[in-house]
Amino acid sequence: MKLKYIYAVICLFGTILPFLQFIPWVIENGLDIPLFVQELFSTRIGAFFGLDVIVSAVALFVFIYTESKRIQMPYFWVPMLATLSVGVSLGLPWFLYMRLVHLEKRA
Template identity: 30%
Template structure:
């Protein structure tokens, strides 16, 4: 495997572990209430700004993935879209780059 693919893969692992070590305990302590999590994301202007930053990044990544998969007919890259929305851009982007670099 090329060194860049190893880097993408390591970033995928970090992109799952780092956010989930905060999300999962919080969700567990709050009865898995996604509405409460969304409210927590908007606890102040700085947090809301970060949410909007990541939302725009996720939408941009989705458009790029769909466009490129449609153009190249390499459909495997589409798995990065649910990864982006279920975990975050921290997983979706390196996962797509990993799949794209094969």
């Protein structure tokens, strides 16, 4: 299986798996951002994962921006938007997919 298809499958799982937890929470609580933050940081382990994802997202944005400029890849903002709307679990594999497709076209 080609690497770009593996990235595409990871994008699918990276969207579905987090939303399987998030959508029922939203149905139950609505888009209550203060409650979301409170529950995310209500335990040390939750805070650990929350902060880990936030730092990872910042690092991913830096990587996406600098690598996209280096290889002159357009639409670098799309995986950034995916990261903000779903998470690193979608943004990272989407960027890797886009990068691979861009490099294949250039070759």
